[in-house]
Amino acid sequence: MLVLKQLTKTFPVGGGSVKTAVSDVNLTIPTGQFVTVIGSNGAGKSTLLNLISGRHWPDYGSIELNGVDITAWGEHRRAAYIGRVFQDPLQGTAGSMTVEENLSIAECRGRRRSLGRGVTRARRERYKALLAQLELGLEHRLKTPVAELSGGQRQSLSLIMATMTRPSLLLLDEHTAALDPKTALQVLALTRRVVSEYGLTTLMVTHNLEHALLMGDRTIMMHEGQIVLDVAGAERAGMTVSDLLERFTRTRGERIVDERLLLG
Amino acid sequence: MSWSALGGSLEQGLAYGVLALGVYLTFRVLNFADLTVEGSFPLGAAVAAVLIVGGTPPVVATLAAVALGMVAGAVTGLLNTKMRISGLLASILTMTALYSVNLRIMGRPNVPLLRQPTVFTELSAAGFDHPLQALMLFAAVAFGLKLLLDAFLGTQLGLALRATGDNPQMIRSFGVNTDSMTILGLALSNGLVSLAGALMAQYQGYADVGMGLGMIVVGLASVILGNALVRPSTVARGTLGALLGSVLYRLAIFFALRAGFAPTDLRIVTAAIVILALSAPALRESLGRGRRLPAPAARPARGSVSASRAEER
Ligand SMILES: Nc1ncnc2c1ncn2[C@@H]1O[C@H](COP(=O)(O)OP(=O)(O)OP(=O)(O)O)[C@@H](O)[C@H]1O
Numbered sequence: 135m136l137v138l139k140q141l142t143k144t145f146p147v148g149g150g151s152v153k154t155a156v157s158d159v160n161l162t163i164p165t166g167q168f169v170t171v172i173g174s175n176g177a178g179k180s181t182l183l184n185l186i187s188g189r190h191w192p193d194y195g196s197i198e199l200n201g202v203d204i205t206a207w208g209e210h211r212r213a214a215y216i217g218r219v220f221q222d223p224l225q226g227t228a229g230s231m232t233v234e235e236n237l238s239i240a241e242c243r244g245r246r247r248s249l250g251r252g253v254t255r256a257r258r259e260r261y262k263a264l265l266a267q268l269e270l271g272l273e274h275r276l277k278t279p280v281a282e283l284s285g286g287q288r289q290s291l292s293l294i295m296a297t298m299t300r301p302s303l304l305l306l307d308e309h310t311a312a313l314d315p316k317t318a319l320q321v322l323a324l325t326r327r328v329v330s331e332y333g334l335t336t337l338m339v340t341h342n343l344e345h346a347l348l349m350g351d352r353t354i355m356m357h358e359g360q361i362v363l364d365v366a367g368a369e370r371a372g373m374t375v376s377d378l379l380e381r382f383t384r385t386r387g388e389r390i391v392d393e394r395l396l397l398g
Numbered sequence: 399m400s401w402s403a404l405g406g407s408l409e410q411g412l413a414y415g416v417l418a419l420g421v422y423l424t425f426r427v428l429n430f431a432d433l434t435v436e437g438s439f440p441l442g443a444a445v446a447a448v449l450i451v452g453g454t455p456p457v458v459a460t461l462a463a464v465a466l467g468m469v470a471g472a473v474t475g476l477l478n479t480k481m482r483i484s485g486l487l488a489s490i491l492t493m494t495a496l497y498s499v500n501l502r503i504m505g506r507p508n509v510p511l512l513r514q515p516t517v518f519t520e521l522s523a524a525g526f527d528h529p530l531q532a533l534m535l536f537a538a539v540a541f542g543l544k545l546l547l548d549a550f551l552g553t554q555l556g557l558a559l560r561a562t563g564d565n566p567q568m569i570r571s572f573g574v575n576t577d578s579m580t581i582l583g584l585a586l587s588n589g590l591v592s593l594a595g596a597l598m599a600q601y602q603g604y605a606d607v608g609m610g611l612g613m614i615v616v617g618l619a620s621v622i623l624g625n626a627l628v629r630p631s632t633v634a635r636g637t638l639g640a641l642l643g644s645v646l647y648r649l650a651i652f653f654a655l656r657a658g659f660a661p662t663d664l665r666i667v668t669a670a671i672v673i674l675a676l677s678a679p680a681l682r683e684s685l686g687r688g689r690r691l692p693a694p695a696a697r698p699a700r701g702s703v704s705a706s707r708a709e710e711r
């Protein structure tokens with residue numbers, strides 16, 4: 135379970151003034167829940183995820199994961215429990231290293247890295263089985279440097295790497311945004327499969343409202359650093375993209391001007 | 399300059415190969431421009447020489463040099479990660495400070511090792527006295543360390559170190575402290591460099607405070623030359639390239655001297671070698687392109703290109 139209390143983050147913007155990117159966010163996500171996060175550009179979605187992962191320190195508020203207050207933990211310490219996939223397919227893997235080396239790095243998440251061999255025969259067999267499920271042929275390319283893979287293959291690999299140790303929390307920040315529509319759907323299907331198979335507690339940011347409703351079991355919308363909409367269950371099940379847009383307009387009492395959001 | 403000096407070039411190439419392995423580790427693996435080398439190389443020489451003169455067994459003195467070299471690397475790492483000083487500047491600061499440290503250790507600018515025991519006299523005393531003694535010792539040390547480094551970079555820890563140089567954001571997201579990895583990498587690298595310094599001091603019979611001058615360029619020249627020779631697609635090929643590059647560099651210097659260049663010209667020869675090795679891929683590409691396709695201006699429409707290609711065959 136993830137509990138955010140009064141989480142607040144500001145950035146200095148020069149001239150002594152600050153920009154409040156995340157403002158007094160309170161959010162509780164029960165274990166195993168899959169939450170999709172939407173909102174216009176600059177709404178604070180990435181900042182929220184970065185606060186949870188420890189890339190940024192909050193100005194105020196606390197973060198609790200499975201009953202432990204991790205607010206003061208450094209990024210690499212939290213990473214033992216939090217899996218992440220970034221928007222840029224280049225960010226989630228080490229390009230100069232091979233597929234199997236990347237998987238070995240991921241498998242050691244949260245463990246002490248020893249002087250034992252990174253890729254053993256037993257591990258290689260496990261990686262083969264894991265990759266075979268993707269049906270991308272990656273199981274035959276264990277010794278290929280990741281830089282030689284396509285964006286979609288690389289992002290699928292990132293997703294496998296982020297989830298293979300079944301972290302307590304999975305953070306996905308527009309992880310399909312850089313892919314072509316067909317590949318994006320494949321990666322989404324994979325996301326759905328691993329999340330449900332492992333029962334992962336998940337936060338997924340997307341600009342695609344359709345995906346936001348299609349995936350997961352709860353949707354929150356952010357605006358100017360705050361959560362302005364939070365729907366789940368039967369209410370969400372009956373929702374269409376235009377319902378979602380309408381609800382947003384009603385809550386805020388203003389028109390949405392973000393084209394990406396409208397077209398999503 | 400006689401042909402017998404060729405053997406000396408090979409010996410030096412292998413000894414400096416150990417330095418090249420260290421430079422490979424920071425420059426290629428960790429992606430860190432580390433100038434500490436200019437200070438840790440004479441540090442190794444100074445520590446080994448002073449300890450040997452003081453009566454310490456040469457092997458122990460050499461190992462002590464390695465340990466202090468590692469400390470020097472760790473200092474650069476700490477300056478970079480904890481004090482947030484850029485890698486280049488942090489290493490320049492350590493290098494600068496080391497000049498004074500080295501003078502303090504030696505007590506004077508030069509410590510001769512005449513008629514002192516060294517790793518070579520130890521080998522002779524142990525019954526291994528051979529004209530190719532130095533060559534074989536350096537080859538064993540250089541290739542032994544190469545294999546050790548290859549093995550280390552394949553361990554769980556080694557993979558984390560490589561990923562730190564490749565994609566720090568990614569490796570942090572898997573729970574690795576990139577600061578620790580940077581410090582570890584710099585310590586290992588400068589341990590190797592310091593070892594090279596300790597071996598060179600015993601080989602040439604003295605330690606000198608100025609012997610670090612230009613060492614970073616020697617290391618980089620070796621790595622770059624090696625990469626041009628052996629495509630560094632794997633770690634094992636990368637380290638092999640560093641060693642071969644170092645030997646090749648010494649041979650190039652040898653032939654430059656034979657060709658009549660004065661020792662004072664060696665710096666410009668070195669620069670020319672590095673430029674040549676760096677531009678090799680671009681040169682190869684432009685030559686290759688010229689052969690395969692007509693010049694862009696004269697390039698006909700798409701369909702006819704394949705037609706004319708077919709005609710060529
Ligand atoms: N490192 C930073 N320094 C300064 N300002 C920042 C920083 N990161 C984010 N911000 C600001 O905080 C606000 C929220 O940004 P954030 O990246 O969280 O938005 P987002 O909802 O992820 O937007 P997008 O949909 O465009 O990715 C923006 O106004 C942004 O300019």
Ligand SMILES: [Mg+2]
Pocket residue numbers: 179180181307
């Ligand atoms: Mg964002």
